Amino acid sequence: MGPGIIEVFLQYWPLFLNGLIGTLKYAFIAVLFGSMLGIVVAIINMSKNKIVSTIGSIYVNVLRGTPLLVQMYIAYFFIPMAVPALSFLSKEQCVILSLILNSSAYVSEIFRSGINAVDKGQTEAARSLGMSASHTMQKIILPQAVKNILPALANEYIAMIKETSLAGTFMLYELMYTRTLLANKFLVWQPLFIIAGIYLVVTMVLSALVRAMEKRLSVSD
Amino acid sequence: MTDEMKLIIEVVDLQKNFGDLKVLKGINEKIYKGEVVSIIGPSGGGKSTFLRCLNMLEIPDGGHVYFEGEELDANSTDLDQHRQKIGMVFQLFNVFPHLTVLDNITITPILEKKIPKEQAEKEAMELLETVGLSDKAKEYPRKLSGGQKQRLAIVRAMAMHPDVMLFDEPTSALDPEMVKGVLEVIQNLAESGMTCVIVTHEMGFARKISDRVLFIDDGIIAESGTPEELFDHPKNPRTQEFLSQVL
Ligand SMILES: Nc1ncnc2c1ncn2[C@@H]1O[C@H](COP(=O)(O)OP(=O)(O)O)[C@@H](O)[C@H]1O
Ligand SMILES: [Mg+2]
Numbered sequence: 001m002g003p004g005i006i007e008v009f010l011q012y013w014p015l016f017l018n019g020l021i022g023t024l025k026y027a028f029i030a031v032l033f034g035s036m037l038g039i040v041v042a043i044i045n046m047s048k049n050k051i052v053s054t055i056g057s058i059y060v061n062v063l064r065g066t067p068l069l070v071q072m073y074i075a076y077f078f079i080p081m082a083v084p085a086l087s088f089l090s091k092e093q094c095v096i097l098s099l100i101l102n103s104s105a106y107v108s109e110i111f112r113s114g115i116n117a118v119d120k121g122q123t124e125a126a127r128s129l130g131m132s133a134s135h136t137m138q139k140i141i142l143p144q145a146v147k148n149i150l151p152a153l154a155n156e157y158i159a160m161i162k163e164t165s166l167a168g169t170f171m172l173y174e175l176m177y178t179r180t181l182l183a184n185k186f187l188v189w190q191p192l193f194i195i196a197g198i199y200l201v202v203t204m205v206l207s208a209l210v211r212a213m214e215k216r217l218s219v220s221d
Numbered sequence: 222m223t224d225e226m227k228l229i230i231e232v233v234d235l236q237k238n239f240g241d242l243k244v245l246k247g248i249n250e251k252i253y254k255g256e257v258v259s260i261i262g263p264s265g266g267g268k269s270t271f272l273r274c275l276n277m278l279e280i281p282d283g284g285h286v287y288f289e290g291e292e293l294d295a296n297s298t299d300l301d302q303h304r305q306k307i308g309m310v311f312q313l314f315n316v317f318p319h320l321t322v323l324d325n326i327t328i329t330p331i332l333e334k335k336i337p338k339e340q341a342e343k344e345a346m347e348l349l350e351t352v353g354l355s356d357k358a359k360e361y362p363r364k365l366s367g368g369q370k371q372r373l374a375i376v377r378a379m380a381m382h383p384d385v386m387l388f389d390e391p392t393s394a395l396d397p398e399m400v401k402g403v404l405e406v407i408q409n410l411a412e413s414g415m416t417c418v419i420v421t422h423e424m425g426f427a428r429k430i431s432d433r434v435l436f437i438d439d440g441i442i443a444e445s446g447t448p449e450e451l452f453d454h455p456k457n458p459r460t461q462e463f464l465s466q467v468l
Contacts, residue, residue: 119315121311121313121315122315122317124278124311124315125309125311125315125316125317125374126317126329127278127301127304128276128278128304128307128308128309128378129304129305129308129329129333129377129378129381130301130302130303130304130305130306130329130333130381131301131328131329131332131333132301132332132333135332135333139328139332140317143319144318144319
């Protein structure tokens, strides 16, 4: 059996802390860049041109319809080979890239549904006043869509915190990777429970924050 | 030709389908400057669709709409300019909930007509005064009653200095006690010489303020005339039947 959970945690907490920092960092990078890319994907998806929007929906369906772990393996082994222009990327960066691409697919749907959830009458009112399509989007629709989008983006970040655990498979130092580090010291079961506990606490705290944010945003209704 | 006879809107053989459903089946109509035209008719007859074709919120499948002599084209970049001169008021108000009452009015003049903010706000305050909302200028629309929202929507359209105002059942979504205030605002507008096209179920109001009444049924203008002609001596059996149900 070896030492107990608490003993292991007290002895090795800096390892777990660094792992957690890695997890939060990778999830943040994935959602931040995923959001930038996701806006572009959302615009492509909402295009009136059928060919353009089909390309967008294929992108989203492939990334959402296949497991992230598979996407990571493909990125890890094939991106540098298949796309010579990207061969400067390290193995670590390839894995991060797959996190970003995966996140962009989810985020694009968050943007799309957030925009679609704004009442059509708002667009009609603005356009009937003679407001241009781009001003209508910037000044009327997006400010109202933000209320739908922000909590969903925060939830995407929470989901990503759990998803990044797969990156440990590729030796990226995030929370799950501490299991590998401690397994070398013949500590097999204790780290698993510590890691699970940390994930649970972090996601519960963040979820509570999101609920508080949703409450504040809905006050303006 | 007198000023009264200046043509504002001309509709020629207007047709609109939604899928297989033929909603407008060839409408011809001329609306002159200063006229107040009410549109009545059974639900689903195409009244809203007709009105929404006048500013291309619905894109016609056939025929032509001319505004002040120029054909409206949904794909033309001039459309926004034309729409600035065609005010529209919706059944469900469609005020902008994220903007204050004042900003609801000033945002489009500032963005699209490049009116200086101060001037736009001064003008907006004067407009709010005329509808009894000046003390609400800094509020958000959620603080307004339905009637107040609709009055806001009317002055928001007026701030663009339109040449014609389109109303689509402006009081249908209001509590009964709110209706009168909104109708008064519309009546004042009409009496000030604004050209108005009003889809309404308020028959008494239509009779009182209209120069002409159109009865739209099953995608065509089935009958039109002065309020006396239409309400007191309807010729078309469909008009007679409709009026017997609503009066
Ligand atoms: N966007 C739409 N898509 C499909 N059908 C529609 C749409 N808008 C209106 N219709 C249909 O067109 C017909 C006329 O509608 P409308 O112009 O709203 O009538 P009214 O305003 O006279 O009640 C109705 O049968 C309605 O269901
Ligand atoms: Mg209608």
